[in-house]
Amino acid sequence: MQIYQKWRYFKPSIPYKITRLLGQTAFLSNTIRGRRQGCPSSPLLFAIAIEPLAIAICSDTSIAGIKFGTSEHKLSLYADDLLLYISDPYTSVPPLLKCLKEYSAVSGYKLNYTKSEILPLNIQDNNIRALTDPLKWCNSGFKYLGIQIGKPDGHIFKQNYIKLLEQTKCNLQRWMDLPLSLIGRINTIKMNILPKFTYLFQCLPINVAKSFFKELNKIITPFIWQKKNPRVKLISLQAPYSKGGINLPNFRNYYLASQYRSIWIWLQAENSEVRWVPIEQHEMNPTLSTLSQKGRLILYWSN
Numbered sequence: 220m221q222i223y224q225k226w227r228y229f230k231p232s233i234p235y236k237i238t239r240l241l242g243q244t245a246f247l248s249n250t251i252r253g254r255r256q257g258c259p260s261s262p263l264l265f266a267i268a269i270e271p272l273a274i275a276i277c278s279d280t281s282i283a284g285i286k287f288g289t290s291e292h293k294l295s296l297y298a299d300d301l302l303l304y305i306s307d308p309y310t311s312v313p314p315l316l317k318c319l320k321e322y323s324a325v326s327g328y329k330l331n332y333t334k335s336e337i338l339p340l341n342i343q344d345n346n347i348r349a350l351t352d353p354l355k356w357c358n359s360g361f362k363y364l365g366i367q368i369g370k371p372d373g374h375i376f377k378q379n380y381i382k383l384l385e386q387t388k389c390n391l392q393r394w395m396d397l398p399l400s401l402i403g404r405i406n407t408i409k410m411n412i413l414p415k416f417t418y419l420f421q422c423l424p425i426n427v428a429k430s431f432f433k434e435l436n437k438i439i440t441p442f443i444w445q446k447k448n449p450r451v452k453l454i455s456l457q458a459p460y461s462k463g464g465i466n467l468p469n470f471r472n473y474y475l476a477s478q479y480r481s482i483w484i485w486l487q488a489e490n491s492e493v494r495w496v497p498i499e500q501h502e503m504n505p506t507l508s509t510l511s512q513k514g515r516l517i518l519y520w521s522n
Contacts, residue, residue: 262298272322281314283307287498308347336361391442404443413468420477432471
């Protein structure tokens with residue numbers, strides 16, 4: 220049994236204090252907690268503030284995570300996004316909610332249940348919902364760090380790759396009539412389109428057919444030539460400067476490079492600190508127990 224859960228917190232209302240200087244008339248001034256929106260120190264300060272919660276969850280033996288061999292995984296923390304992996308929900312959920320409540324009391328943050336989500340995996344007992352009320356259950360999936368997570372592989376591909384493809388098509392059609400040169404249009408592909416797909420390639424190591432990249436090239440070509448007949452073959456534009464090309468991104472090569480990157484990390488497993496490596500090694504060992512032996516929860520929390 221597995222569940223993904225998304226948590227949100229609200230900052231408390233800003234209190235005011237009365238200040239009196241040299242016996243003069245008092246005036247109100249706000250006591251500031253936190254930083255301005257966009258301050259570069261905000262994620263670092265929040266990482267320090269959220270670390271006690273992460274330590275409390277990891278050190279609490281009553282909260283059972285997902286075990287792979289000798290290691291146990293309970294959470295993935297990136298800035299203010301927290302993904303929790305919980306096993307045995309009947310015994311793990313109550314102490315987890317208690318821990319979150321205590322953290323809210325100490326830090327001044329309040330849990331927003333309306334934006335907290337749970338994704339169940341292999342759950343057959345519906346009575347578990349009573350333990351997580353009023354948290355929202357999302358059987359189809361949820362978004363974590365810009366990636367739509369779901370149970371079936373087809374859902375992941377459709378909600379991420381196909382959705383980004385359609386978004387790219389709409390953006391390029393909207394930018395079609397902009398007064399850009401050929402180099403400017405290629406730089407637009409490099410700076411606005413390529414990073415989004417590269418992020419997907421690295422975060423979702425799933426099989427992507429060649430037809431997907433052909434469709435992507437069909438969308439990019441009219442934008443480059445402003446709906447006119449292409450004067451140069453696409454493969455020539457994708458060649459490096461040293462070979463007469465202009466370095467138009469070859470998206471399939473970026474996809475393959477992202478997959479080879481995972482293989483390289485696997486080969487360097489002895490010196491790597493990446494957490495997914497021992498998980499994959501455990502799954503590749505047929506003598507070890509599988510995930511289907513126990514019910515599990517996976518919970519997602521975000522500020």
